[in-house]
Amino acid sequence: MSTFLRSATWRSAGPQQQIGAAAVEFALILPILLLVFFGIVELSLALYDKAIITNASREGARAGIVLSSPKMTEAQIRDVVLTYTNGALLSLGASTAPTVTVVQSAPSSFPNNLSVTVSYTYAGLGLGSMLSALGQPIVLSSRTVMVNE
Secondary structure (H helix, E strand, O other): OHHHHHHHHHHHOHHHHHHHHHHHHHHHHHHHHHHHHHHHHHHHHHHHHHHHHHHHHHHHHHHHHOOOOOOOOHHHHHHHHHHHHOOOOOOOOOOOOOEEEEEEOOOOOOOOEEEEEEEEEEOOOOHHHHHHHOOOOEEEEEEEEEEOO
């Protein structure tokens, strides 16, 4: 009879032990879930900044090739790109301006190409600053080449 009472007592304590096991399992899985979640957020911020930089290089190249008299200077093209990126990039504290490089081929060469390259050091939430501390910052870059009209 005492064995029956012990097994009945053990069975009634079962759900309490299961609740504790669920809490321990959740505590073990929570860091992994948070890492995945913040990784997705970090990646989406980087992709957004990459899209802004790509569009900025297109805007600069388009502004530089449009038929106008006089042609836009490299400084004016650089201003078009920086105006486009101003306020659009998600810097999250560390605001660094993108680097703009404008290369025009010689007017006598055919085709007369204009190349606009935009580079930006990504800061992000944590990944960018962690990699910068290790000496390898994440640099997003985009290059657009268009033929002058």
